[in-house]
Amino acid sequence: MKKQNELPNSKQSSWVSFLLVLAFLALVFYLDQIIKPTNKMYMLMTVLQKGSVYALAAVSMNLLNGYTGLFSLGHAGFMLIGAYTYAIFTIPSSARDTVYQYFDAAIRFSFPEAFSNVMGPAGTALGVLVAVILAGLLAAFFAYLIGLPVLRLKSDYLAIATLGFAEIIRAVFQWQKLGPITNGSNLLKSFARTSKFKLEVGDTKLVLSTFVPVLIATVSIIIIVKLVNSTYGRAFKAIRDDEVAAEAMGINLARHKMISFTVSSFFAGVSGAMMAMVLSIAQASNFKSAMTYEILLMVVLGGIGSTSGSVIGSFLFVAASEWWLRGLDSGTFLGINAPGVFRNGFRLVVFSIIIMIVVLFFRKGIMGEREISDLFRSRKKKAKGAAQ
Amino acid sequence: MAKTILPYVISGISVGGQYALIAIGYTMVYGILRLINFAHGDVFMVAGLLMVYLAASLPLYVSIPLVILLTVLLGFTIERVAYRPLRTAPRMSVMISAIGVSYLLQNLALYITGGLNKNYPQIPWISDRVTVLGMETSRVTIITPFLTIVLVVLLVLLINHTKIGMAMRAVSLNFETSQLMGIRINNVISATFIIGTFLAAVGSMLFFTNYPGVVPTSGAMPGLKAFVAAVFGGIGSIPGAVIGAFIIGIAESLIKGLDTILIVHGTIAEQIGFATFSDAFTFILLIIVLVFKPTGLFGEKTTDKV
Numbered sequence: 001m002k003k004q005n006e007l008p009n010s011k012q013s014s015w016v017s018f019l020l021v022l023a024f025l026a027l028v029f030y031l032d033q034i035i036k037p038t039n040k041m042y043m044l045m046t047v048l049q050k051g052s053v054y055a056l057a058a059v060s061m062n063l064l065n066g067y068t069g070l071f072s073l074g075h076a077g078f079m080l081i082g083a084y085t086y087a088i089f090t091i092p093s094s095a096r097d098t099v100y101q102y103f104d105a106a107i108r109f110s111f112p113e114a115f116s117n118v119m120g121p122a123g124t125a126l127g128v129l130v131a132v133i134l135a136g137l138l139a140a141f142f143a144y145l146i147g148l149p150v151l152r153l154k155s156d157y158l159a160i161a162t163l164g165f166a167e168i169i170r171a172v173f174q175w176q177k178l179g180p181i182t183n184g185s186n187l188l189k190s191f192a193r194t195s196k197f198k199l200e201v202g203d204t205k206l207v208l209s210t211f212v213p214v215l216i217a218t219v220s221i222i223i224i225v226k227l228v229n230s231t232y233g234r235a236f237k238a239i240r241d242d243e244v245a246a247e248a249m250g251i252n253l254a255r256h257k258m259i260s261f262t263v264s265s266f267f268a269g270v271s272g273a274m275m276a277m278v279l280s281i282a283q284a285s286n287f288k289s290a291m292t293y294e295i296l297l298m299v300v301l302g303g304i305g306s307t308s309g310s311v312i313g314s315f316l317f318v319a320a321s322e323w324w325l326r327g328l329d330s331g332t333f334l335g336i337n338a339p340g341v342f343r344n345g346f347r348l349v350v351f352s353i354i355i356m357i358v359v360l361f362f363r364k365g366i367m368g369e370r371e372i373s374d375l376f377r378s379r380k381k382k383a384k385g386a387a388q
Numbered sequence: 389m390a391k392t393i394l395p396y397v398i399s400g401i402s403v404g405g406q407y408a409l410i411a412i413g414y415t416m417v418y419g420i421l422r423l424i425n426f427a428h429g430d431v432f433m434v435a436g437l438l439m440v441y442l443a444a445s446l447p448l449y450v451s452i453p454l455v456i457l458l459t460v461l462l463g464f465t466i467e468r469v470a471y472r473p474l475r476t477a478p479r480m481s482v483m484i485s486a487i488g489v490s491y492l493l494q495n496l497a498l499y500i501t502g503g504l505n506k507n508y509p510q511i512p513w514i515s516d517r518v519t520v521l522g523m524e525t526s527r528v529t530i531i532t533p534f535l536t537i538v539l540v541v542l543l544v545l546l547i548n549h550t551k552i553g554m555a556m557r558a559v560s561l562n563f564e565t566s567q568l569m570g571i572r573i574n575n576v577i578s579a580t581f582i583i584g585t586f587l588a589a590v591g592s593m594l595f596f597t598n599y600p601g602v603v604p605t606s607g608a609m610p611g612l613k614a615f616v617a618a619v620f621g622g623i624g625s626i627p628g629a630v631i632g633a634f635i636i637g638i639a640e641s642l643i644k645g646l647d648t649i650l651i652v653h654g655t656i657a658e659q660i661g662f663a664t665f666s667d668a669f670t671f672i673l674l675i676i677v678l679v680f681k682p683t684g685l686f687g688e689k690t691t692d693k694v
C-alpha cells in the first residue's frame with residue numbers, strides 16, 4: 001500500500017510540477033517552430049506526436065488495468081470509435097464526396113467549418129476541440145453500454161469479453177450497410193489533421209503540428225492524475241487490492257468499476273481522435289487487438305500502476321520502434337553492416353525479445369508503482385535523515 | 389433450400405473440427421494453469437509456416453512428422469521459458485507473458501516471411517477434390533470431423549485411463565494438494581502443453597490445406613475463436629470444447645453464406661453484407677454465454693472464497 005497522507009509541502013511541489021509542465025509545453029512549441037519536416041531531427045517530432053497519442057492511451061489503460069485491477073483488452077475498439085467520430089465530424093464539406101466515393105454521405109456536418117463560419121479562425125480550433133471531446137464522449141457512452149453486462153465478469157473472462165467487444169465494434173464499422181456514415185471498409189481522410197494546424201500572428205505562421213497533440217495529451221493525463229489522487233482513485237486501488245474487503249468498507253463496486261471503465265474509455269476515445277489527426281487517416285482495419293496488446297506492453301514496460309511509468313514506457317516504446325532501432329531494419333545498426341540479418345522486421349523481433357525480458361525478469365517495469373515525484377521525495381527524505 | 393444450406397453446413401463442420409483441435413489446447417491449459425494461453429493461436433500459425441518451409445525441401449512423409457515434432461518442441465519451450473518462471477506470480481503477469489510470446493512469435497514470423505503470404509503445400513490425397521451428396525469439395529473437409537472425433541476419443545481415454553491422465557485431473561482439481569500427493573506438477577504441465585500443441589499442429593495441417601496460405605496473423609483469429617469455443621463448452625471440459633467448436637464453426641459458416649441463402653430463399657432482394665459479422669458473431673455468442681451462463685455448457689461451478 002502506498003502512503004496516502006499528503007506531505008506538508010505538497011502545495012509547493014504541485015506548483016513546481018505545474019511550472020515543469022509549462023516549460024515542457026513551451027519547449028515543444030519552440031521545437032515545432034525550428035524543426036522543419038525536411039530536417040534530420042524531424043524524427044524527434046514524429047516520436048513526440050505518436051508518443052503523446054500512445055502515452056494517453058497507455059495512461060488510460062493503466063487507470064483500468066493498473067489502478068482498478070480490471071484486466072480489459074478492449075482499448076483498440078474505443079480508440080476506433082474516437083478516431084471515426086473525430087474524422088467524420090471534421091471532414092470539410094468540399095471534400096465529403098471525394099472521401100465517400102462509393103456512398104452517399106449521410107453526415108454532412110463539420111464542427112471546425114460550422115464554428116469558423118461564426119467565429120472566424122478561432123472557431124476552427126474550437127471545432128477541433130469539440131470534435132475531440134465528442135469522440136471521447138461517444139467512446140465513453142459505448143463503454144457504459146458494454147460495461148453493464150461485462151463488468152460483472154472476473155479477471156480473464158473480462159479480458160476476453162472486452163477483446164471480443166473490440167472485434168465486434170471493428171466489424172460494425174466495416175459493415176457496407178453503414179457505409180454512408182463510416183465509409184464501409186474504406187479509409188477516411190481529408191479531415192482536420194495536425195500537419196495543417198497553424199496559428200497566424202500577423203504575417204508569421206506558427207506551426208502547431210506537434211504542440212496540439214502534446215497539449216491534449218498533457219491536459220488529459222493531468223485530469224487522470226487528479227482522478228487517481230482523489231477519493232475515487234483510492235476506492236479504485238482498494239478494489240484492485242481486495243474486492244471483498246473494499247465492498248465491506250462500503251465501496252460500491254459496480255459504480256466505481258463503471259466510473260473507471262467509462263473514464264478510461266473516454267480518454268481512449270480522445271487518444272483515438274489524436275491518432276487520427278496525427279496519422280491523417282482513419283481506417284477500422286488498423287485497430288486490431290494487436291494495437292491493444294502493444295498499449296498493454298507499454299504499460300507493462302513502464303510499470304503497472306504508475307502513471308509516469310506509462311508515459312515513459314510509451315515514449316520509449318515509440319522512440320525505440322520508430323527511431324532508435326530503425327537501423328535494424330535498414331542494414332546498418334551501431335556501425336555494423338549486415339544487410340542479410342538487419343532486414344525488414346528485425347527491429348520488431350529484437351524489440352519483442354526486449355519486452356519478453358522485461359516481462360519475465362523485471363516484472364515491475366521501469367517505475368514499479370512509483371511516480372516520478374516519489375523518486376524526488378524519497379531522496380529528500382534520505383538527505384534529511386543523513387543530516388540529523 | 390436444403391441444397392443451398394448443405395455446403396455451408398458441411399464446410400462449417402469441417403472448420404468446427406479444426407477449431408476443436410485448437411480449443412482442446414486452450415481448455416486443457418486453462419483447466420490446469422488457469423491461464424488463457426494467448427500464444428496458442430500463434431503456435432498454430434508457426435506450425436503452418438514450418439510446413440511451408442519444410443515441405444519445400446523435404447518429402448512429405450518426413451516433413452509432416454517433423455512439423456509435428458518441432459511444434460510440440462515449441463510449445464514445450466514456451467511453457468519452460470515464459471510460463472514456468474512465473475508460476476508463483478499473479479495471474480495477470482502470466483497472461484501478459486502469454487501476450488508477449490504471441491507478439492514475439494508474430495514478429496518473428498513477419499521477419500522470416502517478410503510479411504508475404506506463403507502458399508501452403510498441397511498434401512496429396514487429402515487436398516484432392518471429391519463429390520459428396522452432390523456437391524464438390526476437397527477430401528480434407530470430409531476427413532476433418534472424423535479425424536477430430538478419433539483424436540478426441542483417444543485423448544479422453546488417455547485422460548481417464550492412464551497415470552498421466554489421472555495426474556492431470558488431480559492437478560486441475562487442486563494444484564497444491566496434488567503437489568503434496570507426490571505429483572510432479574511440472575511434468576504434468578509439460579505433458580499438457582505437449583498434447584495441446586500436438587493437436588494444434590494436426591489442426592493447422594487440416595486448416596491451412598483449405599486456405600490459400602499462411603501470413604503472420606493467420607493464427608490470431610482461429611486462436612481466439614477456439615478459445616471462445618472452449619469457454620462456450622465450459623472451460624476445462626474437453627467434450628464441451630469440441631461441441632462448442634462445432635457449433636461455432638457451423639454458425640460462422642452459415643453467417644458467411646447467409647446473404648446467398650436468404651436471396652435464394654427470397655427473403656431479401658440484395659446483399660446485406662452479413663459476412664462482415666462472421667468473426668464478430670463468435671464474440672457476440674461469447675458475451676451472451678458469459679452473461680447468462682458463465683460456466684459454459686459443461687463447466688463446473690466455482691465459488692469465490694474470501
